Amino acid sequence: MPAPNLRVTIAGIEMKNPLTVGSGTYGHHGNFSQFFPVETMGVLVPKTVRNYKWPGNPGPRVLETTAGLHSSVGIPCNTWEHFVAHDVPILKTLKLPIIQSVIGRTEDEYVEIVERCDSLNVFAGIELNLSCPNLKQGGLDFGYDPDSAYKLVRHVRSKTRLPVIAKLAPDYTSLLKVAKSVEAAGADAISMINAPRAMCIDHVTRKPMIGNKIGALSGAAIKPLAVYMVWEVYRAVQIPIFGMGGVTDFRDVIEFMAAGARAVGFGTINYVDPMALPRALGELTRFLEENGIADVNELVGSAHEDRPALVVPERVVA
């Protein structure tokens, strides 16, 4: 049997395989690049940028939870000039498509940072972070409100020729409304889920344990809720989905694709096991070969009712 096809196309961006990273978990090709060639992945999503310098939140910013990470980093960001002088020249040398994640505190700030990124002629797409749970201002309001999400995406869409990917807030109540509204506003794809809001309280001091008090939860602990949300959004919209949230290995990649994701992001696991993505790519390829699946695209949405289950050979019990 010939090698299975791993190529996927999402928002017009051709990826040689469906694997990517969640924004903020790979930096801007800094120290992480020492572990494996970045070109191993299908597309790179570097850390979110703003059009202004931002210090981020006070420490402690990270705290371990059961199979997860509670964090409130606050998307620190250097100046635009620093980004252009130090990060962009490095990104230009990489031989894979790059989707730059951006955030703003107002619609105008989003539009301005998108226009700046577009003008660099480096990026294959723009991801709008609509759902950062760490900031009092910022993406949160857009991601929870279908009307402002629609208005923002519509505005951004009119100002850039690049594919626009809306990263959604993991909110049960507004999820499908926001997904449909960003699709109607012209988003080319959806990225989900961002880390849901969370809190940890010290039982002795009875006070929140991280500097910002309110943070997010990420890592393996959130995977089932992320898979569920991808499953719901896949049924509600036609545009493709970047799925992520607690991905650890190739089985999680298949799970997200079966729920409806066309590409899958590795996030917090990058901090724990920087080699998780390349290992999963090898194991995914082997899985497709062993199960006679000629094209990875066949996995997309395969968990839904209209799709047949894979016939599993009967196991012999000794």
Next chain:
Amino acid sequence: MLQQVNAPVVWNRPLTGDYWLIEVEAPTIAGPLAPGQFVNIRIPGLTPYLRRPFSVYRVSPDRRRLQVAYKVIGDGTRLMTSALPEGGVCDVIGPLGRGFKLPAQAKHIAVIGRGIGIAALPTLVDAAADRGIAIHALLSARTTPNLVGLDIFSERGCTVITHTDDEPSVAQVTDHLIGLDKRHPFDAFYVCGSNRLARAVHALAERRGVPAEIAMEQHMACGFGDCHGCVIDVNLDREGKETAFREVCHYGPVFDTWEVVHARA
């Protein structure tokens, strides 16, 4: 160059007091490791989820193996005593961070460690002793068995002064340090494991106009500068007029004391 290796575990046994010692074969990490740098160790499975950062306790003379002295203090370190058996492998990332700087002209230094902070000092003591630098080690802990590494400090010719908490230790360590410095002035100070001692050492070093460094701790996730999780508030100038968040794993763990001792603290 950063390495992630599955290092064979050659030793993992109780050391002294609450401490265990793990030794792994990791030449690509142990070889280039500088004093004060650290490693990030993964405990197999998804709970605990994050790696555990440790200062390197010692590197073997052939620089093929490294040791970590770890205090069994929580779920992660308790699991390390059983989940990383001798004969198995240990997933280690390193060498990480920026270590101690020994001034070229240094002839006489003071290393001041408290509790687990003592375990960050032997690599520095080895480097200094190899250069013929005279070393005073002022070490304190809760109990005598928790004075980790006394044998190393003695073996490397340090003059060792110890305190435990059944004595009023902080005042005595500071008094000792000031007295010693008057008789034989130190060319540099190194401190780890106590903010109170750090402030005292910093004040003395500032008066004397000599460098003082401190190895810092903070909750970490990745350990290699990508997650921006382990920040502390750092002075950008000696007067502390301007401060900024800096990642301990990337800009540290070793800082000049003036960077981290805040006037208002």
